[in-house]
Amino acid sequence: MMKASFPDQSCVLMVGSPGIGLLEFNVSLVKSYLERDDVVIFVALDNSPDDVIKTMNAFGLETDKLLGKSLFFLDYNSSLLGTREEKPTHTGGVRTINDIEGIMFNIGSIFEETKKRSRIFIYSLSTLFLYNQANVVLKFFQISNSKIRASYGTSIISVHDGVHDERTVNHLMAIADGVVELHFDEDMNKMMRIRNMRGCSTSAQWIPFEIRTVDKGEPVQLLEWT
Amino acid sequence: MIKDVGLRIPQEVYTFFTNPGGHSLILRGNAGAGKTTFALQTIEDLSAIEKSCYYPTRVSDASLFSQFPWLSGKLDQLLVLDRGNPKKSNSLGQVIELHREALGTLKGISPSHSVAAKGHMQVSIGKDLGEIETIYDVIEERLPERTLLVIDSLDALAERNNMSCVKLLTAIQKDIVEGYHSNVLFVLESPEQQLDYLGDGVIKISLGEYQRRRTREIEILKLRGTEIRQPRYLCTLKGGKLQSFGYWWERNFQASIPWTAVPDKDAHVTTGIKGLDDLLLGGLERGAVVLIELGPGVPLSVAGTIEASIVANFVAQNRGVIWMPLRKTSVESARGRVVSMVPPESFDKFVRIPELATNMGSSRSQSMMPIEGSNVGSDLKWQNITYALQGAESPFLSLIGFDTLESIYGAGVMEHMIDHLAAMRRNKGVFVGIVSSSSSSTQRLADLSTVDLRIERIGGTVVIYGEEPFTECHAMALKEQEQGGSICLTPIV
Numbered sequence: 001m002m003k004a005s006f007p008d009q010s011c012v013l014m015v016g017s018p019g020i021g022l023l024e025f026n027v028s029l030v031k032s033y034l035e036r037d038d039v040v041i042f043v044a045l046d047n048s049p050d051d052v053i054k055t056m057n058a059f060g061l062e063t064d065k066l067l068g069k070s071l072f073f074l075d076y077n078s079s080l081l082g083t084r085e086e087k088p089t090h091t092g093g094v095r096t097i098n099d100i101e102g103i104m105f106n107i108g109s110i111f112e113e114t115k116k117r118s119r120i121f122i123y124s125l126s127t128l129f130l131y132n133q134a135n136v137v138l139k140f141f142q143i144s145n146s147k148i149r150a151s152y153g154t155s156i157i158s159v160h161d162g163v164h165d166e167r168t169v170n171h172l173m174a175i176a177d178g179v180v181e182l183h184f185d186e187d188m189n190k191m192m193r194i195r196n197m198r199g200c201s202t203s204a205q206w207i208p209f210e211i212r213t214v215d216k217g218e219p220v221q222l223l224e225w226t
Numbered sequence: 227m228i229k230d231v232g233l234r235i236p237q238e239v240y241t242f243f244t245n246p247g248g249h250s251l252i253l254r255g256n257a258g259a260g261k262t263t264f265a266l267q268t269i270e271d272l273s274a275i276e277k278s279c280y281y282p283t284r285v286s287d288a289s290l291f292s293q294f295p296w297l298s299g300k301l302d303q304l305l306v307l308d309r310g311n312p313k314k315s316n317s318l319g320q321v322i323e324l325h326r327e328a329l330g331t332l333k334g335i336s337p338s339h340s341v342a343a344k345g346h347m348q349v350s351i352g353k354d355l356g357e358i359e360t361i362y363d364v365i366e367e368r369l370p371e372r373t374l375l376v377i378d379s380l381d382a383l384a385e386r387n388n389m390s391c392v393k394l395l396t397a398i399q400k401d402i403v404e405g406y407h408s409n410v411l412f413v414l415e416s417p418e419q420q421l422d423y424l425g426d427g428v429i430k431i432s433l434g435e436y437q438r439r440r441t442r443e444i445e446i447l448k449l450r451g452t453e454i455r456q457p458r459y460l461c462t463l464k465g466g467k468l469q470s471f472g473y474w475w476e477r478n479f480q481a482s483i484p485w486t487a488v489p490d491k492d493a494h495v496t497t498g499i500k501g502l503d504d505l506l507l508g509g510l511e512r513g514a515v516v517l518i519e520l521g522p523g524v525p526l527s528v529a530g531t532i533e534a535s536i537v538a539n540f541v542a543q544n545r546g547v548i549w550m551p552l553r554k555t556s557v558e559s560a561r562g563r564v565v566s567m568v569p570p571e572s573f574d575k576f577v578r579i580p581e582l583a584t585n586m587g588s589s590r591s592q593s594m595m596p597i598e599g600s601n602v603g604s605d606l607k608w609q610n611i612t613y614a615l616q617g618a619e620s621p622f623l624s625l626i627g628f629d630t631l632e633s634i635y636g637a638g639v640m641e642h643m644i645d646h647l648a649a650m651r652r653n654k655g656v657f658v659g660i661v662s663s664s665s666s667s668t669q670r671l672a673d674l675s676t677v678d679l680r681i682e683r684i685g686g687t688v689v690i691y692g693e694e695p696f697t698e699c700h701a702m703a704l705k706e707q708e709q710g711g712s713i714c715l716t717p718i719v
Contacts, residue, residue, distance in 0.1 A: 028349035
């Protein structure tokens, strides 16, 4: 199992190829933080909080017990898609936001409630680029990271590889304290590396990673060929 | 005296694995040589001192138990990793286990492509090496206790994990052997020697042929830190178990149990060596002429023990024996070899040892039978024999060492032995002639014999096989037995 040990008060940019399992990778990190009693704030942009919660449950997280206590969702997805419900599904644990400013406002609010440094996941920045101009998102990235580093803890911000121009991605990498890259090799094996991490020596070596099922159970046939 | 400790693997292998620290042993050989049986035997022989983890990669658990039924009794010391197959309900609603992994491979569909197991997900850094990681888990759970891990085979495990044998062996050597100080036995499917330099020890097991008979040999090529006293062992897989044969005949073995006669079976006369009786399908027929040929390098003690065993069993049944010992052994010396097994008075009463009258001088033993030494026909005349063995029961045994016989009567002695052989046959006695490789009488005696046995030395092991009747090689060893002598014959299968 993976355990995250990113430096405290840092901003980590996670760049992943489409289909690599970026959400699962994020959820795995969320789990490792929650298991050591950290507070996690998940900013849902690509998926609804319910979808992310299902993924978390698949990883063995008992979200019912954690929501509103150590796990918080900022639901920007509903607002972007125009599917916001009048009554939130998880009162206290899921907070809906309508604009980009609401992200930092709610992070500050949760910090005031919990009085604990948080691990803030933004999944993903690519969706923000869809609805905002690049320079707006870059500014948000720079300002929010600065605030999070100074006051709230650690941020892990995801961006999909290959969907933004190189200059934008380089800009994001320049702002971040560390960059984790996930991609497929020629044989479609999942590979990752920590490209850089401020204050740490890192290896340029790509290492494999897998997203797998650990508990044995009745297998499900995905392709019937019998 | 050598104590029988019940060790079936070579002593050196046992010592190697019981030395302090962890050790890796590479076991290689062609298919069918007996690698799996060797590995399982190692587990059994070491079971008293350390627990074992056996990981078969190619043989299913069920077929393993059917091939080696004794394994089921050792389950508490064996760990067969579970590789569950997908299940499905049949038309009757019964759940059946699917075995379609190989078919899937033929179809070009890996099971992992079509099946998703239910359960919690996780992201793992590094390749998913489920089986190999489980092996590590098992070893780690037992620490600091030392475990014997048997991987059968390394080739298959490496292939399944898409890695080279070198990488896999190096990793296990570094972590489990050197890190956790556990013992590891790697079974390799190929007899090639490319990986030999990576293991602490290397053993090659091979199938061979000797005089159109199957042999199996264990060759110890390397055992780091262990003295190799015997580099080659003949072995057998009789009863699904491995038994290696050491240099028994080089050791000073003395039976501690008094001789108990082996009774005749049906119409056959027993030889006094149960294994030899089995080899001869019950024993010797009355009137049999038996030729025992000793090959080059067969230790003196082998022929001596065989002679003594046959004589002792006849004496124990009050049967008369004419005995001309090999190598011109003196009467007293020959008598001394047998009276440790049977009462001396019985020996004196029922055994006669021909001795040249001119050589007898003043020493007179009741067992001596004076002969002139010029004509064997008249010296061993039936009337002389029956007179010398008055009071003895039949069938009589005539046990002749031909090196001694030829030294008295010359190389052409067989021309004059016909009458003696005929008399023995006519009177339903048993004639046993023992010849060495330098005997002149071998061919002539072979023509007349009804049973032709050969004793040879293969490596350090003495084997006996029948030319007539044709039999496979049997390894000879010394072991205390309830009946008969200490000679134990084990078929090499």
